[in-house]
Amino acid sequence: MRLLLVRHGKAEFGPEDADRHLSPRGRADVEAVAEHLKTQEITVGRVLHSTLSRARETAEILAASLAPGVQLEELHGIEPWGDVKAFAKLAETWNEDAMVCGHEPFMGEAVSYLMTANAHAGLAEVKTGTVMSMARNPFGDGWQMRWMLTPRIVRGPKREED
Amino acid sequence: MKLYLVQHADALSKEADPKRPLSEKGLKDAQKMAAFMLEADLTVDEVVHSGKSRAEQTADVLSKAVWPGKAAIEMEGLGPNDSTDHLLHSAQIAGGDLMAVGHLPFMAKMAARCLTGFEDGVLIDFEPGAVVCLERQEEGWALSWMQRPSMVSAV
Numbered sequence: 001m002r003l004l005l006v007r008h009g010k011a012e013f014g015p016e017d018a019d020r021h022l023s024p025r026g027r028a029d030v031e032a033v034a035e036h037l038k039t040q041e042i043t044v045g046r047v048l049h050s051t052l053s054r055a056r057e058t059a060e061i062l063a064a065s066l067a068p069g070v071q072l073e074e075l076h077g078i079e080p081w082g083d084v085k086a087f088a089k090l091a092e093t094w095n096e097d098a099m100v101c102g103h104e105p106f107m108g109e110a111v112s113y114l115m116t117a118n119a120h121a122g123l124a125e126v127k128t129g130t131v132m133s134m135a136r137n138p139f140g141d142g143w144q145m146r147w148m149l150t151p152r153i154v155r156g157p158k159r160e161e162d
Numbered sequence: 163m164k165l166y167l168v169q170h171a172d173a174l175s176k177e178a179d180p181k182r183p184l185s186e187k188g189l190k191d192a193q194k195m196a197a198f199m200l201e202a203d204l205t206v207d208e209v210v211h212s213g214k215s216r217a218e219q220t221a222d223v224l225s226k227a228v229w230p231g232k233a234a235i236e237m238e239g240l241g242p243n244d245s246t247d248h249l250l251h252s253a254q255i256a257g258g259d260l261m262a263v264g265h266l267p268f269m270a271k272m273a274a275r276c277l278t279g280f281e282d283g284v285l286i287d288f289e290p291g292a293v294v295c296l297e298r299q300e301e302g303w304a305l306s307w308m309q310r311p312s313m314v315s316a317v
Contacts, residue, residue, distance in 0.1 A: 040314075123278070125306055150307050
């Protein structure tokens with residue numbers, strides 16, 4: 001089973017944190033990552049996102065490429081300061097490849113916890129629009145990283161028009 | 163300051179060729195990874211390899227993209243079962259970004275040591291030709307990105 005962990009794309013500033021939307025740059029970033037993953041025929045059976053707009057919008061863009069026709073699910077408890085241990089426990093019960101769109105510091109803590117059982121190990125620098133693919137560790141407990149793609153890596157450096 | 167850990171691409175078996183150069187697939191995979199990094203406009207300040215044919219060839223192909231005009235350098239202490247001390251020290255004192263091309267289990271141990279301080283635990287699922295980019299933090303290192311040939315289209 002593959003678990004794709006995603007940090008939402010760059011968002012606009014707004015008075016209401018839960019309702020901040022992706023910026024044009026954030027949208028383009030996520031679209032570029034989605035396009036790369038589509039080319040590699042990456043698909044998932046489930047798409048989940050946090051209760052915040054920027055995570056939902058990110059999930060919508062990625063789902064259009066990786067999970068056409070799949071109904072998006074809102075997942076509570078993965079907000080920026082959510083409980084990573086509870087999330088890891090939940091993910092252990094999933095059988096289908098799933099993508100989860102959320103936030104920092106949650107995603108960085110989740111990936112650290114999945115790999116080492118220490119949420120505060122700081123194993124990954126998770127920039128906006130990053131997607132990380134995790135798989136169960138065949139040699140022991142926990143999970144391993146298979147790939148980690150950022151908008152910078154799939155789009156190239158910032159260009160004039162951005 | 164970045165440290166790139168690379169597992170050499172697919173190589174011929176000892177039986178097919180005792181020197182174990184890259185296979186046709188390995189050469190193609192290395193070229194795919196080079197093209198990927200060229201497209202991303204990534205460059206490094208030094209490329210080193212273990213001295214074994216499969217690592218040297220992989221390093222040569224990647225160098226063309228990330229260290230143009232330079233030839234990858236053989237470095238001691240990058241053998242499959244070497245201690246990770248030497249590379250860790252080199253990375254810590256390096257003035258710029260360093261790419262090291264070597265073998266398993268060395269690269270898996272090095273990645274684990276950079277990330278957690280300990281060599282045990284296989285945190286990264288390497289495959290031949292895979293590239294792992296770590297970035298130095300105030301304390302230790304963190305994953306910046308990781309790509310594998312099976313996730314890159316043919317050139």
